[in-house]
Amino acid sequence: MTRSSLTTPPPDAAAPAVHPGTPPAGTTLSSHYSQCFGCGADHPTGLHLTARTPDGATVEAEFTVGEAHQGAPRLAHGGVLAAAMDEVIGMSVYLFRKPYVTARLETDYLLPVPVGTTLHLRAWCNGIAGRKAYLEAEGRIGASDGPVAVRAAALFIEVNMEHFAKHGDLAAIAAEHQDYEVNP
Numbered sequence: 293m294t295r296s297s298l299t300t301p302p303p304d305a306a307a308p309a310v311h312p313g314t315p316p317a318g319t320t321l322s323s324h325y326s327q328c329f330g331c332g333a334d335h336p337t338g339l340h341l342t343a344r345t346p347d348g349a350t351v352e353a354e355f356t357v358g359e360a361h362q363g364a365p366r367l368a369h370g371g372v373l374a375a376a377m378d379e380v381i382g383m384s385v386y387l388f389r390k391p392y393v394t395a396r397l398e399t400d401y402l403l404p405v406p407v408g409t410t411l412h413l414r415a416w417c418n419g420i421a422g423r424k425a426y427l428e429a430e431g432r433i434g435a436s437d438g439p440v441a442v443r444a445a446a447l448f449i450e451v452n453m454e455h456f457a458k459h460g461d462l463a464a465i466a467a468e469h470q471d472y473e474v475n476p
């Protein structure tokens with residue numbers, strides 16, 4: 293992965309602390325919002341990612357590129373692929389059961405991804421330093437050991453619930469996300 297210093301953990305970054313609420317290995321992760329472009333089942337043209345954690349520390353998901361996701365004819369749009377990376381990384385940082393948002397997302401596009409391709413996504417955390425989480429993801433074509441088409445590195449920043457209340461609609465998310473502690 294080609295990455296900048298902004299998405300590289302500093303030497304004193306800590307390994308992510310295991311949270312008692314982290315889902316156990318093998319858990320399928322529920323969507324955090326039904327209208328989410330990344331994981332919402334009700335989004336008409338979204339990515340419809342369904343994810344699981346194989347080990348309580350990383351997240352895996354599949355994304356099949358559809359007609360609505362094209363850039364060049366019959367090829368996935370790069371921004372859509374970046375959205376898939378953002379989503380799976382967001383799901384992986386939520387394993388720590390704290391609210392984070394994307395501050396920076398860097399993406400390497402290694403192979404074109406035709407419509408109909410299933411990308412096998414995987415995301416994990418490389419370290420935590422204060423409010424900053426340093427994360428990484430990859431998307432492989434056709435199988436979990438297939439050729440890597442996309443890689444991403446990200447900096448996510450921990451926020452508080454006021455972030456969603458002030459700028460968005462906290463109640464709408466909380467209404468669907470019963471396991472989320474709105475007043476931790």
Ligand SMILES: CCCCCCCC/C=C\CCCCCCCC(=O)SCCNC(=O)CCNC(=O)[C@H](O)C(C)(C)COP(=O)(O)OP(=O)(O)OC[C@H]1O[C@@H](n2cnc3c(N)ncnc32)[C@H](O)[C@@H]1OP(=O)(O)O
Pocket residue numbers: 298324330378379382383386391392393394395396423424447449451456462465466469472474
């Ligand atoms: C009921 C609610 C439930 C919620 C959770 C539900 C569960 C979720 C489950 C699963 C989710 C999966 C799906 C997720 C989807 C993917 C996530 C997205 O796409 S999120 C949307 C896009 N992102 C934004 O909209 C952020 C917009 N930006 C901001 O709001 C602010 O800029 C924010 C919060 C990122 C930082 O603002 P500041 O005021 O809090 O903090 P400052 O001081 O500016 O930054 C803190 C540190 O970070 C560095 N920093 C900030 N932005 C940076 C950047 N772009 N690059 C490098 N460093 C940056 C700064 O330099 C500073 O560093 P120094 O402490 O001084 O060392």
